Amino acid sequence: MDWIGLTIFAALMQAVRTAGQxxxxxxxxxxxxxxARYGFGLPLALIYFLIVWQQRTDPFPDLSLRFSVYVSLAAGAQLLATLLLVKVLSLRNFSVGTTYAKTEGxxxxxxxxALFGALLxxxxxxxxxxxxxxxxxVSVSRAKVGLRAIIDGRTACYGLMAxxxxxxxxxxxxxASLELSTDPLFSAALILLLSILLQGxxxxxxxxxxxxxxxxxLAGNVKVCAFVGLxxxxxxxxxxxxxxLQEAAIVKSLGQVEFIFTLLLTYFFFKERISRQEWIGILLVMASVILLLWAV
Known part of the structure; x- marks a missing residue:
């Protein structure tokens, strides 16, 4: 499975996980x-790493100081971003806040x-x-809020920081993955395991x-917690x-298909109608995906 299939799979899982969160x-x-995201996710991350490791014939790579710093920074940034996103979900205008969070692309x-000289x-x-x-x-249409909610300082701050x-x-x-100079799937599995250990x-x-x-x-919500972790x-x-496998900005931009998955879930499972404005938003995201794949 290449980076396109992996990204689409990740976006689908994220849409489902957000509903549980x-x-x-x-x-x-x-x-x-x-x-719950890290505590219940650790066993799966460990099992996945062991499976990937057992399929290797190369020796375990040396872990440089720079690699360790990158992993620590990534783990800290994701933990903080997850905390902020969870905080956004508890706000009244959480739909607007999560929209701000989607500026990650x-x-x-x-x-x-600016930081790595990546050229797109x-x-x-x-x-x-x-x-x-x-x-x-799509988000503004679904939120059904006025301009005041959209420019609300706290919502915008939490969302953009996330x-x-x-x-x-x-x-x-x-x-961190490029520092290892090894099989991308193995480096990803190792970085994920180390990150979840730190975050947990x-x-x-x-x-x-x-x-x-x-x-x-947490024990009283074990089923939902396990679902979120998985x-x-x-x-x-x-x-x-x-x-x-691919530049982060490209991956995150393709990951915007998560919104399409979210809309389809609400349409098929919750029987909510998709508005004309939402259809236009879907078409824009689809056009973005086509251009993105053309560019790379």
């Missing part, structure tokens, strides 16, 4: 809900150019812009420090593997 925010704190392109084809920049426009159109965190995560994961450890301390009773509440880790396997 939203359900958790009604009964758990932001940090406890975030812990353009943020990854801008930050990648002009068509790729156009594709990223079209994808963002489509996502904005988007920047996810963008930096993608860039640092790719940088930090989250565990924060959960206990906030309120020891959080563990009882789908979240499956999505991360797709994302990290795709980052190892």
């Amino acid at each position: 939203k359900q958790l925010t009604s009964s758990l704190s932001a940090i406890a809900s975030t812990w 353009i943020l990854a392109a801008l930050l990648g150019t 084809h002009p068509l790729a920049w156009l594709a990223i812009g079209l994808g963002i426009a489509g996502v904005l159109l 988007g920047a965190g996810f963008a930096l995560t993608a860039l640092w994961v790719r940088a 450890s930090v989250c565990s301390l924060l959960v206990h420090r906030q309120n020891p009773d959080n563990w009882r509440r 789908t979240g880790t499956l999505g991360s396997i797709g994302w990290y593997s795709a980052f190892a």
